[in-house]
Amino acid sequence: QVQLVESGGRLVQAGGSLRLSCEVSGRTFSNYGMGWFRQAPGKEREFVAAISWIGGSTYLADSVRGRFTISRDNAKNTMYLQMNSLKPEDTAVYYCNVGSFRALRVGQGGDYWGQGTQVTVSS
Numbered sequence: 001q002v003q004l005v006e007s008g009g010r011l012v013q014a015g016g017s018l019r020l021s022c023e024v025s026g027r028t029f030s031n032y033g034m035g036w037f038r039q040a041p042g043k044e045r046e047f048v049a050a051i052s053w054i055g056g057s058t059y060l061a062d063s064v065r066g067r068f069t070i071s072r073d074n075a076k077n078t079m080y081l082q083m084n085s086l087k088p089e090d091t092a093v094y095y096c097n098v099g100s101f102r103a104l105r106v107g108q109g110g111d112y113w114g115q116g117t118q119v120t121v122s123s
Helices: none
Strands: 003-007 011-013 018-025 033-039 046-051 058-060 068-073 078-083 092-099 117-122
Touching: 003 092, 018 033, 018 092, 018 117, 033 068, 033 078, 046 068, 046 078, 058 068
Parallel strands: 011 117
Antiparallel strands: 003 018, 018 078, 033 046, 033 092, 046 058, 068 078, 092 117
8 A cells, every 4th residue: 555644844934944755655666756736725736846756857836946846765765845935825735746757747646645744834
C-alpha cells in the first residue's frame, strides 16, 4: 500500500520560511514525477510545483516562482518544498502527489496523495 506522508507545516509570520517534506513508502516507483498542490479554505486545490524523477526538471506555479524551491532525494524517497518570503495568501493545506511530471506541470495530479499538512501564514 502506497503512503505519502507530508510534514513541516505550521504557523509562521509573513516573510518567514518553511520546509515541507513528503516521504513515500510502500512501493518503489521508478521514473516518476512528484508534485505539491495546495488548497485554501473555500478554494479549489491548485498546483504549486513539480519535479521530475532525476530532479533535473522542475516547474513552479507563477504565484510561487522565485520564492519556493522543489527538490527530492530519491535515496530517501522524499520530496521537499522550501518556501521563502511567505505571504498570507500562501495559507493552505499542502498535499504531495506522485504522477507523471508532464501531467503534474499542467496541474493534473496522479493517483497517490498524502493527507496534507497545514501551513498558516500570519500577517
